[in-house]
Every structure is written in structure tokens, then in C-alpha cells.
Amino acid sequence: MRNRLFFGFMLMALSLALAAPATAQNFGPRIPTAYFATTGTGQSDQGIEPDPYETFSYDLALQDAGIENFNVVYYTSVLPPESYEVPLEKVKPFIHHGSVLETIMAKAGGVKGQTVAAGVGRVWAKNSKGVEIGGFAAEYEYIYKDGGISEKQARENARAQLTRSLNHELDIRGLTQSRPMTFEVAVLRITKKYGMALAALGFVGFIYPEPFDLPAPEK
Template identity: 30%
Template sequence: MFVPTKCFFTKGVGIHKDKLASFELALRQAGIEKYNLVYVSSIFPPNCQLVSREEGLQHLSPGSIVYVVMARNETNEPSRLVSAAIGHAMPKESNTYGYLSEHHAFGETAEVSGEYAEDLAATMLATTLGIEFDPDRAWQEREQTYKASGRIISTTHTCQSAEGVMDGRWTTVISAAVFL
């Protein structure tokens, strides 16, 4: 059984007349185009260490089967704002699993999409840890509740956003958590 011990975040944007080629260019910008990507669900493994993109890429070889949690969005509409975000929440105990979340949106800035994904990951973790909170409160208030509980040590996100180009070519955005 494979349990990842390292993970890195990456993101990219690609623009091309063909939808698939636009996705390929986004993967290239993210540095993960040479791998066979397998999409997995959103559990961040216990004792998994976050590393930089540069360090993570050094562990991979072209053609490798690589597990990712990926958010992806695309448009060919001029000026349409697209975003793709990955949220991350970690419990205090390193031997306990955390959460990742994917969010893909239209009309949201990178900041809004990123915070939404981070909120989603933290909320999923909080519910598994039994942390009581008011789901109708703003993210910033809930974030303080989560961290004040002493059971959630960190939350973060990575997000890519872009506007559709004026000539109607495809614009694709991706954000990914890549497991090693």
C-alpha cells in the first residue's frame, strides 16, 4: 500500500485554440506535464511533509504515475474570470490525517477562490475532529475558532485565476497538490 510521505503545491495557466492543448500548457506551467496523473480524493496523509515545488519535482521522472488532487477550470469566453484552488488544513497531531479541498469557480478572484478552498478544507477537518463552530459565520471568524481549539495547526491554499482571452482561445487554470 502506498502512503505518500511528501506533497507539494503547484499551479498554472494555459492558453490555446484547442481545449486539450490549453490544459497541457497549464500542466507545463505547473511543471507536471511529463507525468501520468492519477486523481485522488482529498485526504492529506498522516506524517506527510509539505515540500517546495522545486524539491518535489526532483523526486519525479518523466512517465511516472503521480497521484494528485487537482482543481481545474477553463473558458473560451472573452474576459470571463476562471479560478481553480486547492485548500489545505492540518491537525496539530502529525500522525492524524488532514484535508485537501478542490474549488473551481467562475467570476471569483484568486483570493476569494483560495480562501473558499481553505475554508472548505478546514471545515471538513473541524467536523472530523468534533470542533464546534457556527457554519454561518464568516471564514475569518471560523478560522479563529478552529485555531483557538488547539487542534488545527495550519490552513493554507494555492490558487490560479485568469481571464479568458479576447480572441476566444481556451484559457485553462489548474491548481494541484502532488503526492510523492
């Protein structure tokens, strides 16, 4: 008898759920605000194929950059108008071990004798009315296979290419630059078996826009 009553109630609840109208939900993707900029390099005689620099060397580069205790995920390259830069040193006391760090990151890995360079640049943009609408980032990753380039030249090459990339972001949208470009570049001449350089923006603050309704379609 109890089993019959239980299943009866379950069937009634299921019927009511299926008959209920679709619930309206409030949508509004969150907006990243505060971010820090950092760079790091790492090299090791250990590595796992097929990308041996993506294991030990990458871990050491993350550590050198001060972000080794985050779970890192990747963005593309758009900076909201609400975003602003903060020093990593101010963020470190509040880092929770294993928390998610959403990043715009460039990383370049190589082998002994090569020089690797990674960089992230930023530019802020205004529209035809002179209103600043936000910004863009660009990533640079390069492997000098002969390794003979100087660190100074590698940095200059990175900044030059990042400048071209950022200007491209503006040009394709009909925007103009509103603030000086900024760059983070890491360069490593690899002396061990494997090595990696990385540069990243790490987002640590978020806001939410005014929600808007996107009702689910009726069944």
C-alpha cells in the first residue's frame, strides 16, 4: 500500500512538472574587471611527449609568474570598458589554492638551444564619437630555432608584432587608439632540454550587467 501511494505521488509530481509553463530566466553574462599582468619562464630536463615543454617547464613558468596554484583557463582578447589593472602583489594575499584564474595568455615552448618569446599587449579604443568603448589584447608566441637572437632584439620583435596586431584589432572595427599601448614580454634562451616562456593577464574581479529576459520556448 505504501509503495502504491509513493509511486502515485511521484507520478502526480512528474505530471505537474511537465504541465508547468516554461520558466523565464534572467540572462546576463558576467563582465571581467580587475586583472593583473605577469610573465614567467621555466626550463627542465624532464618532459613528456608529444609536447615535452607543456609539463615540467610549463609548471615552472607558472610558478615563476606567480600563478602556479590557480586552475588556469583561457579567454580570447577583448577587454571590457570596466576592466582595469592591479598589481599581482596586491592579489597574492587573497589567492585561494585551486581557484579558477581566467586569463588571456601567450606561451611559447621549445628545446635546448632555442630562444622562445611570449607576450601580451593591450590597447584601449574609442569610437567615431570619441567615446572609449573598452580595449583589446593581443598575444605573441615565437620560437627562434637557431637561438642566436639577443634578448633585447627578441623583446623588440615581440613589441613590434604586438603593435601590429593591436592596430589590426582597431582597424577592422573602425576604432582609434585612446591610450598608450602596454606590453608584457617574456624571453628565454633554453639551456636545458626543454623550456617555456609565458605572458598573461589574469582576471580576478567580475561584475554582472542588468539581467534581461530570455524565456524558454513553450513545449
